[in-house]
Amino acid sequence: MHFYELTAQGSLILTGANPAAETILGVPVRERIEAWLYRIAHNLVANWHRDRSRRRDIRLDDLVGLAERGDGPEHLAERSEEARVLLAAIAALPAERQQVLILKFAEGMSNVEIARVMGRTEGAVKSLYHRTLIALRDELSRRGVA
Numbered sequence: 001m002h003f004y005e006l007t008a009q010g011s012l013i014l015t016g017a018n019p020a021a022e023t024i025l026g027v028p029v030r031e032r033i034e035a036w037l038y039r040i041a042h043n044l045v046a047n048w049h050r051d052r053s054r055r056r057d058i059r060l061d062d063l064v065g066l067a068e069r070g071d072g073p074e075h076l077a078e079r080s081e082e083a084r085v086l087l088a089a090i091a092a093l094p095a096e097r098q099q100v101l102i103l104k105f106a107e108g109m110s111n112v113e114i115a116r117v118m119g120r121t122e123g124a125v126k127s128l129y130h131r132t133l134i135a136l137r138d139e140l141s142r143r144g145v146a
Contacts, residue, residue: 035116042099086145089136090136093132096118096128100118100129101132103117104129111125
């Protein structure tokens, strides 16, 4: 069995090994641990965003900066409404589809990386991603945005 240690810099180092156990179900142990740690980090970030969304802080400096750039209250309200509708449409998607959007757009992951994190094949991720974009487009059309 492999023994890994997480360093202060966030790297996994091999501290001991049994050559007979280099993979689990055909996947290298290191990749499984990395995916597991990434999943934990993802859940912590999701929890932080969910908790933070319950309260909104707007700095006065931000509002002054908007006025100086010529973004008046009408433009700001319109952009805010578009963002609200988009977030509501994403929130209406199943959790699995929300996750693929977060990993793809917020985290900038490749399909191979997403597949590893989600425990799927690359082809399954491509298919899920395609179906998710279609569902999101349909939901935005239904809401009168797209």
